[in-house]
Amino acid sequence: MASLGIFLFLCLLSAAQLSRSQQPGDVDLIKAEHVQPLGGWSSVNSQNPEVHKAANKAVEEFNSRSKTKKLFQLVEVTSATSQVMNIILYKINATIGKTNCLKSEAIDKRSCVLRKKYLACEFEVALDPRNNTFEVISSVCRKQPQK
Numbered sequence: 072m073a074s075l076g077i078f079l080f081l082c083l084l085s086a087a088q089l090s091r092s093q094q095p096g097d098v099d100l101i102k103a104e105h106v107q108p109l110g111g112w113s114s115v116n117s118q119n120p121e122v123h124k125a126a127n128k129a130v131e132e133f134n135s136r137s138k139t140k141k142l143f144q145l146v147e148v149t150s151a152t153s154q155v156m157n158i159i160l161y162k163i164n165a166t167i168g169k170t171n172c173l174k175s176e177a178i179d180k181r182s183c184v185l186r187k188k189y190l191a192c193e194f195e196v197a198l199d200p201r202n203n204t205f206e207v208i209s210s211v212c213r214k215q216p217q218k
């Protein structure tokens with residue numbers, strides 16, 4: 072029954088196209104049939120704990136890749152957006168800061184002190200809800216312009 076319905080619909084559609092083929096209304100109708108629902112980006116509260124986990128994961132990766140000997144820390148998330156699909160994608164703008172701690176030190180990171188050297192970062196992190204794993208997709212950090 073369903074395929075018959077579609078068949079009839081297509082017949083009606085092509086009949087309509089034939090009879091009014093030059094009218095712009097038909098173009099709109101056909102376009103609308105092919106529009107895929109797009110997963111849009113929506114803003115997320117910058118205090119959101121999942122966003123902070125994602126940002127910290129990105130900072131961890133930043134630390135493992137950066138050439139500096141000092142440890143960087145998340146200072147604040149300035150803004151964030153997310154897109155929910157089969158995974159959750161976060162785009163995060165954050166400030167990170169250099170600390171007095173050495174990366175090689177196995178210390179309590181909460182005791183590290185910021186050294187007033189800040190970077191503005193844009194992170195993209197994916198959260199896979201099936202195993203609750205964060206994966207850093209991209210990470211770009213620049214020197215924060217002096218205020």
Ligand SMILES: *[C@@H]1O[C@H](CO)[C@@H](O)[C@H](O)[C@H]1NC(C)=O
Binds near residue numbers: 162163193
């Ligand atoms: C992050 O900052 C950049 C540059 O200012 C901006 O284009 C982008 O939209 C921001 N992203 C988020 C998630 O706020």
Ligand SMILES: *[C@@H]1O[C@H](CO)[C@@H](O)[C@H](O)[C@H]1NC(C)=O
Binds near residue numbers: 199201202204
């Ligand atoms: C989590 O699941 C995804 C998709 O199933 C997989 O690609 C990824 O490797 C998994 N991560 C871990 C740490 O198991």
